[in-house]
Amino acid sequence: MPASLSFPGLASKGHNMTMNLSAPRTDAQDTSPPPLSARIAAFGWDWLGIVPFLTFALLFLIGPMLYLILGAFQNADGSFTFDNILALSGANIVASFSLSIRLSLLSALMGTLAGLVLGQAVILGGLPQWVRHAFMTFSGVASNFAGVPLAFAFIATLGRLGLVTVLLRELFGFNLYAAGFNLFSFVGLAVVYLYFQLPLMLLIITPALDGLKSEWREAAEILGATRRQYWRMVGLPVLTPSILGCFLLLFANAFGTLATVYALMGSGFDVVPVVLFQQIRGNVLYNPNLGYALAVGMIAIMAVTNILYLLLRKRAERWQK
Amino acid sequence: MKKPFPIVPTIIALIAASYFIIPLIATFYFSLKMTRGTLSFAAYASVFQSEEFLKTLGYSTLASLAAIVMGAVIIVPTAYWVRLKLPRLRPLVEFISLLPLIVPGVVLVFGYIRLFGSNSWLPMTNSDQGTNLLLVIGYVIMSMPYMFRAVDNGMAAIDIATLTEAAESLGASRLRTISLVIFPNVRAAIIAGSFLTFSISLGEFVLPSLLNRPAFGPYLVQLGQDRAYEPAALAIMSFAFTWGCMVLMQAFATKKPGQRWLPRLSRKI
Numbered sequence: 001m002p003a004s005l006s007f008p009g010l011a012s013k014g015h016n017m018t019m020n021l022s023a024p025r026t027d028a029q030d031t032s033p034p035p036l037s038a039r040i041a042a043f044g045w046d047w048l049g050i051v052p053f054l055t056f057a058l059l060f061l062i063g064p065m066l067y068l069i070l071g072a073f074q075n076a077d078g079s080f081t082f083d084n085i086l087a088l089s090g091a092n093i094v095a096s097f098s099l100s101i102r103l104s105l106l107s108a109l110m111g112t113l114a115g116l117v118l119g120q121a122v123i124l125g126g127l128p129q130w131v132r133h134a135f136m137t138f139s140g141v142a143s144n145f146a147g148v149p150l151a152f153a154f155i156a157t158l159g160r161l162g163l164v165t166v167l168l169r170e171l172f173g174f175n176l177y178a179a180g181f182n183l184f185s186f187v188g189l190a191v192v193y194l195y196f197q198l199p200l201m202l203l204i205i206t207p208a209l210d211g212l213k214s215e216w217r218e219a220a221e222i223l224g225a226t227r228r229q230y231w232r233m234v235g236l237p238v239l240t241p242s243i244l245g246c247f248l249l250l251f252a253n254a255f256g257t258l259a260t261v262y263a264l265m266g267s268g269f270d271v272v273p274v275v276l277f278q279q280i281r282g283n284v285l286y287n288p289n290l291g292y293a294l295a296v297g298m299i300a301i302m303a304v305t306n307i308l309y310l311l312l313r314k315r316a317e318r319w320q321k
Numbered sequence: 322m323k324k325p326f327p328i329v330p331t332i333i334a335l336i337a338a339s340y341f342i343i344p345l346i347a348t349f350y351f352s353l354k355m356t357r358g359t360l361s362f363a364a365y366a367s368v369f370q371s372e373e374f375l376k377t378l379g380y381s382t383l384a385s386l387a388a389i390v391m392g393a394v395i396i397v398p399t400a401y402w403v404r405l406k407l408p409r410l411r412p413l414v415e416f417i418s419l420l421p422l423i424v425p426g427v428v429l430v431f432g433y434i435r436l437f438g439s440n441s442w443l444p445m446t447n448s449d450q451g452t453n454l455l456l457v458i459g460y461v462i463m464s465m466p467y468m469f470r471a472v473d474n475g476m477a478a479i480d481i482a483t484l485t486e487a488a489e490s491l492g493a494s495r496l497r498t499i500s501l502v503i504f505p506n507v508r509a510a511i512i513a514g515s516f517l518t519f520s521i522s523l524g525e526f527v528l529p530s531l532l533n534r535p536a537f538g539p540y541l542v543q544l545g546q547d548r549a550y551e552p553a554a555l556a557i558m559s560f561a562f563t564w565g566c567m568v569l570m571q572a573f574a575t576k577k578p579g580q581r582w583l584p585r586l587s588r589k590i
Binding site: 061062 | 327329330331333334337338340341343344345346347348350351352395396398399402403406407410414417420421422423424425426427428429430431432433434435436458459461462465517520521524525526527530531538541542545546549552553555556557559560563564566567568571
């Protein structure tokens with residue numbers, strides 16, 4: 001639930017400050033070195049306090065990542081090469097990156113638009129407070145309800161024998177699957193993803209919607225603006241960085257999703273995480289360095305998305321003071 | 322201007338509510354249809370009678386609890402120390418704690434298998450114990466952004482500098498200060514983070530599947546391929562479980578330090 005996180009600025013200027021000891025003074029008259037305890041005190045042992053954390057992160061987070069990144073630029077003998085990165089342009093891999101990106105784009109777009117409309121209705125639409133509260137609580141749950149159980153729920157709902165599919169056919173004579181819908185398809189997956197994307201969007205866009213001051217609207221109304229003009233010239237421009245930021249977060253959220261796809265489609269739907277999963281498990285196709293390149297491709301996409309998100313968020317926060 | 326009844330917002334809210342609720346109703350109804358012709362809880366009974374279910378659920382519960390404990394032990398002292406003594410290192414620590422958000426689980430475990438695999442410098446995957454440990458560590462890493470955030474917010478709510486000085490002037494050692502003064506004061510925040518960790522790791526699929534551990538996530542996927550009605554029952558239970566975790570997390574996250582626990586909530590799930 002990245003929603004509840006507030007991201008700090010990334011600028012980590014001067015980590016080394018604390019270790020930057022003000023060197024023990026050695027005056028000309030006194031050439032003897034200061035006693036050991038004084039030197040220790042001047043150096044300061046405070047930084048030792050986070051050594052356990054840094055070690056842990058280095059071993060189990062940064063180390064593995066670096067290993068994969070370095071491995072992506074090595075061949076089987078360990079010498080430097082760009083071959084693995086170039087091999088990413090192979091037809092299969094390009095196809096799965098393209099599939100992943102298209103699916104993530106579609107589901108992020110659906111989530112953003114639906115979340116915006118819903119947020120506008122629930123937060124600003126003049127509905128009673130309990131409606132807002134109910135939607136927010138539910139969203140907190142639903143945005144975490146991903147993975148295998150979500151897939152099960154949708155199979156029971158919109159699968160070939162799902163309740164909604166059956167009801168539509170028996171009550172209204174409408175055959176969903178004959179009409180071109182298929183849960184086990186690109187569009188079907190996007191509909192499933194919406195179940196956690198829409199709540200996530202609602203959660204993260206709410207602060208921005210709350211930040212639209214009623215004075216702005218009143219001022220616009222006094223100046224004779226219509227609703228449409230208010231949204232076009234005040235509301236949306238203020239919200240734009242937030243909306244774009246949320247879109248990116250939703251994109252990343254969809255891009256990293258594996259369990260839902262896997263439980264729904266098995267191994268037949270080659271989004272990037274599934275391809276990597278298959279490679280690791282099956283040891284098939286085995287050039288591990290190509291696997292590294294796949295992993296690095298994923299990290300790169302996630303990193304770019306998140307950094308852009310942070311930048312946009314900085315910009316959006318200007319209005320929320 | 323008179324406010325008319327918000328027709329359009331009402332319609333939008335109703336549509337969204339049905340999109341959210343219909344799958345739950347459908348799944349619940351579906352889960353009751355196991356015995357032909359009648360509605361019954363047979364699917365639920367079948368789930369609970371399965372030995373595999375209890376075994377994998379037990380395993381995942383243990384792994385998640387271990388991850389919570391390990392996460393708290395690593396993150397609480399760090400967050401405390403950074404706030405108290407090393408505010409300049411704060412951006413670095415915060416950055417590291419957010420890093421897992423850009424590393425998908427499948428990539429993380431790939432790194433583990435390569436770095437700690439059987440032919441590596443630290444072959445953790447050679448023994449069951451080592452692999453279990455690696456799984457727990459993976460969960461600690463995956464939940465680190467949320468745990469750190471929760472604990473750090475908890476620390477912000479109390480005056481740790483004054484508390485530390487008070488404890489020290491009464492002669493408490495560093496360890497005693499952390500374990501008897503700071504820890505109890507951020508307990509609610511830790512528990513809030515714990516529920517999130519729990520809901521992330523209990524049904525997680527990728528890590529145990531690639532580490533070959535008998536966990537709940539892989540069991541769920543297998544069940545989805547073999548059965549029709551039990552998965553629906555499990556989906557309903559899992560939704561209820563997520564709901565419980567989130568409600569408890571909210572309750573603990575908004576609890577003020579020192580506030581009475583009215584009906585003293587026990588910490589177990």
